[in-house]
Amino acid sequence: MTEDEFDAFYAAAxxxxxxxxxxxxxxxxxxxxxxxxxxxxxxxxxxRFLADSAPEAWIRTVxxxxxxxxxxxxxxxxxxxxxxxxxxTQPGPGPEYTALVAALRDLPEAQRMAIVLHHLCDLSxxxxxxxxxxxxxxxxxxxxxxxxxxxKRLGGNEADGPVRKESGRVR
Numbered sequence: 001m002t003e004d005e006f007d008a009f010y011a012a013a014x015x016x017x018x019x020x021x022x023x024x025x026x027x028x029x030x031x032x033x034x035x036x037x038x039x040x041x042x043x044x045x046x047x048r049f050l051a052d053s054a055p056e057a058w059i060r061t062v063x064x065x066x067x068x069x070x071x072x073x074x075x076x077x078x079x080x081x082x083x084x085x086x087x088x089t090q091p092g093p094g095p096e097y098t099a100l101v102a103a104l105r106d107l108p109e110a111q112r113m114a115i116v117l118h119h120l121c122d123l124s125x126x127x128x129x130x131x132x133x134x135x136x137x138x139x140x141x142x143x144x145x146x147x148x149x150x151x152k153r154l155g156g157n158e159a160d161g162p163v164r165k166e167s168g169r170v171r
Contacts, residue, residue, distance in 0.1 A: 006046045010039055013056050020060060025067050038062040103153040111146035114139050
């Protein structure tokens with residue numbers, strides 16, 4: 001079959017095959033997809049695809065097999081999802097944490113980064129310096145200034161610290 005013959009065959013057969021596969025699948029989009037995929041496979045064989053050897057039947061068969069294969073794959077996925085227990089839901093952030101995040105947003109980026117890495121990620125001052133590429137003294141200054149600003153914004157005492165670490169969790 002030449003390219004022109006294949007194009008003419010495609011134009012004539014695609015709508016008819018799509019209607020047939022729509023009746024089979026019950027999903028018009030799915031029907032279009034499997035018929036299109038069948039035509040792609042036929043295109044790869046167009047030099048051996050003879051017009052007198054029932055090419056429409058071949059495409060319909062391939063499209064139906066593709067549809068069944070997709071159903072099986074979807075069914076296996078659904079069975080897997082049903083067997084997998086849902087993840088445990090984690091409670092949302094509390095009001096104190098939400099206030100902390102809002103106050104952090106107002107800090108300059110360098111101070112915010114230092115506070116988050118040191119207090120929330122539990123990195124040492126030296127590790128923060130290494131990660132940010134800033135000298136240790138600069139990190140200490142950013143932490144000090146950031147804590148002072150957070151204390152003002154959160155209405156707490158800087159000595160208490162706006163962020164308390166208890167067993168690795170932010171309170």
